[in-house]
Amino acid sequence: MDFSELIHKRKMTRSFLADPVPTATLDRVLDSARRVPSAGNTQGFDFVVLEGAETSLYWDVTLPPERREKFRWQGLLRAPVLVTIWGDADAYLHRYGQTDKAHSGLADEVDAWVTPYWIVDSGFAAMTMQLAAINEGLGVLFFGMFEHSSALAKALGVPNERTPIGTIALGWPDHADTALGRSASMERRPLEEGTNSVVHRGRW
Ligand SMILES: Cc1cc2nc3c(=O)[nH]c(=O)nc-3n(C[C@H](O)[C@H](O)[C@H](O)COP(=O)(O)O)c2cc1C
Known part of the structure; x- marks a missing residue:
């Protein structure tokens, strides 16, 4: 797919076919996601991948049966x-304590980081994973772990102190189900016209 087309057609998918994603396709998507830029080349992000029957563990933790029946997004x-x-703050503290970065003063505590780069870099990885998946013809939904992140970390064996970033559902879109998310009516902000523009040239 042409890059511009990919960007303009990108939309979240909330209903999937059950068909599996071929191993080689999924591997390409995951491999793309680890190639993102990262602060100090720390690469402090990890992906826990659940496939097929393994995905029920995720829903068992986050969506108990009584809520599952009424869940809006059955697909x-x-x-x-x-x-x-999952982001890895400790990896950044360690990296920024190394000789070439020690002058930064960022090695000692998470609170010293005005911008938590483990979240930035994990976000880059998440976005790249989504674009790579769409490029393969797959659909994706990025969604939050919300209050379930600790329980998920435990169930998935995630080491302590990792920062939950989010979950990406991946699969072939069910084009028969086109229900939109609640936020779909929010208009895209203008590039630079009016007071609500995204771009501020020269100064805000
Ligand atoms: C950080 C983040 C968290 C999101 N969380 C959810 C979520 O919990 N549930 C959901 O249905 N969509 C979620 N979304 C998807 C957004 O609702 C969606 O990206 C937005 O409405 C724009 O629609 P589009 O991506 O289809 O253009 C999330 C997106 C991001 C980037």
């Missing part, structure tokens, strides 16, 4: 792949 439960993404 999301069919997603054949769920990838949870």
